[in-house]
Amino acid sequence: MTNFILTATLILFSLSVQSQPNLSLKFDDIASGKVFLINKQNELIDTLLINSGNVTYDAIIPTPTLFYLIVDGYNTKRPLPLVLSDQLTEIEFKNFKEINENSVNEAYPNRPFFVLDPNNNAAFYEFLSNWKHFYNLIEKLSENDSPEQLEKRKNAYDSFLSQNKQIIKSNSDQYISAIIIDFLLRNNLLQIETLQEYYDELSLSVKGSYMGFKIGEKAGNAGRLQPGQPAPLFELTDSEGKNYNQQSLTGKNVLLHFWSSSCAPCIKEAPDLLKLSRDYANNLVVINISLDTDNERWITGIEKAGIGHMINVCDMQGLNSVIAKSYDVTFIPVYYLIDTNGNISLKGTLEQVTEKAKNGMP
Incomplete structure (x- = not known):
């Protein structure tokens, strides 16, 4: 009898652990519809239904993983990046806006409010605010290429990098820091020596992650073209x-x-x-x-x-x-x-x- 009770208890405990979702979303102005979650490691897409403004996602995510979140008919052009793991991430959205333009000024108007954020996604959205400010500033400073304007652009770029490095340093043990570096790389906002500096800020666990390894390759830690090798023909x-x-x-x-x-x-x-x-x-x-x-x-x-x-x-x-x-x-x-x-x-x-x-x- 004791063994039966113990077994039943273990089963119930196992079910309770398995039933905890990885993601919980709440929309104050979207009662129904679809949400697409794209796993950026394997490009698999999960379709979730919005039920009375609520969405839950339950999956096996053994390590922090980058997902793109798309609300059908709203932000197809600008998916929201989210790092999810085996811990619950809880998000609320207020007045979720439809994005019709692909410009930077119109980018990411739907900022998540994180009720629970075990992977510190908020750091990425802090970075996005810096990025938009930097982009708009460079646009204003690009009316001409006078020495004064060029110097102002250089200063703006240096300030932008300094802000981002501080975010990465403060989140060196979080996977989100690697996502920020990847964003900068894809938008041609990092030079090689700066990339190496950023990579060096990452913890060993983040360096060993999926995105951390890719950044390590780009930083030259696993490059195939080394000094002394014949240059590829061109x-x-x-x-x-x-x-x-x-x-x-x-x-x-x-x-x-x-x-x-x-x-x-x-x-x-x-x-x-x-x-x-x-x-x-x-x-x-x-x-x-x-x-x-x-x-x-x-x-x-x-x-x-x-x-x-x-x-x-x-x-x-x-x-x-x-x-x-x-x-x-x-x-x-x-x-x-x-x-x-x-x-x-x-x-x-x-x-x-x-x-x-x-x-x-x-």
């Missing part, structure tokens, strides 16, 4: 119709500079790139490879950066271009220095390339 045609490949550049140091017109750090360091090109004109061939997908934006970007007299290449394929894939380009700006023997001498930042040049290359 065939490039510049804006003037001239062709470049390893054979035509034999015996020369070559710098492949991957950038785009929408990359704020790329534009920021253009003056330093120009100086490097001038200082080592007899010993270095610089090829600017844009990952733009629009010809007009590319041309405008060249003019804005002041690099029109240099070698400029773009096949309008973005990250899908052959050379971007060959050189494992997942974020910009990034530089590959190739020595006179056709081997990779350095993969890194403009600052690192400049230091290498000062020391005589390769």
Whole structure:
């Protein structure tokens, strides 16, 4: 009899543990409809029904995982990122708005109110506020490219990075910090040396997570292109119709500079790139490879950066271009220095390339 009672108790306890949901949503103005939850690790989609303004989600989530939340007919263009785990996340939404525009100004008007937030998702929405403020400020400061305006843009960018680093540092043991870094990477808002600094802030558990490992790869901790290896072959045609490949550049140091017109750090360091090109004109061939997908934006970007007299290449394929894939380009700006023997001498930042040049290359 005692064994029976003990077994029944264990079963009831097990059921009670299993029945605890991972997510609870409450809408004050949406009584019915559908919610889609997209698991960004495996891209599986769960469809949930809104019942009298309430939604619950119960699944096995052994480790913190990024999901995208979409309310059918409301925010398809701007899914809400949420990190869920085996602990309950409870959210309330007031006056959930339909998003018709895909602009940054219209982005994420539906801020969650977290009743329970074990994964500290609130930190991501604090970051989003910083991002929108930074974007709007840069828009206002982009009316012209006077030295004063350029300096203000640099200061705005530095301030933006400082704010975000503090958020990541304060949440170094939370998976959400890796999600913030990934967002910055996908929007070309981090340079390589900054990425490494951010990655170093993450705890060991976050570094070992799904997103942490991906960031580690991008930071160069598991990169396949290392100094001393033969540089991947390339065939490039510049804006003037001239062709470049390893054979035509034999015996020369070559710098492949991957950038785009929408990359704020790329534009920021253009003056330093120009100086490097001038200082080592007899010993270095610089090829600017844009990952733009629009010809007009590319041309405008060249003019804005002041690099029109240099070698400029773009096949309008973005990250899908052959050379971007060959050189494992997942974020910009990034530089590959190739020595006179056709081997990779350095993969890194403009600052690192400049230091290498000062020391005589390769």
